[in-house]
Amino acid sequence: xxxILVGNxxxxxxxxxxxxxxISYRQVTPxxxxxxxxxxxxxxxxxxxxxxxxxxxxxxTLASSLPGLxxxxxxxxxxxxxxx
Numbered sequence: 137x138x139x140i141l142v143g144n145x146x147x148x149x150x151x152x153x154x155x156x157x158x159i160s161y162r163q164v165t166p167x168x169x170x171x172x173x174x175x176x177x178x179x180x181x182x183x184x185x186x187x188x189x190x191x192x193x194x195x196x197t198l199a200s201s202l203p204g205l206x207x208x209x210x211x212x213x214x215x216x217x218x219x220x
Contacts, residue, residue: 138201139178143169146182146189 148161166182173180179197183190 139176140194140198141169141173141176141178141180142194143180143182145184145186147184147186 143164143166145162146166169182170180172178181190181194181197183194185191
């Protein structure tokens with residue numbers, strides 16, 4: 137069984153302000169998420185529900201790890217067909 141660590145709100149990047157000051161609206165950086173996933177032997181994916189980034193890829197990865205579908209290539213479309 138594969139487990140996936142999902143970092144959400146990837147659309148919240150660091151904001152640059154006057155005189156090169158940065159404020160981060162993120163709680164966890166992508167590097168921290170990837171490091172934790174590696175330590176726990178998990179797959180790491182960052183997503184954004186606001187702009188839809190990587191949401192399809194997340195479910196595609198999850199579906200391809202289901203029993204009986206391991207390694208199956210999920211069709212690259214929105215109707216959810218599985219390529220054999």
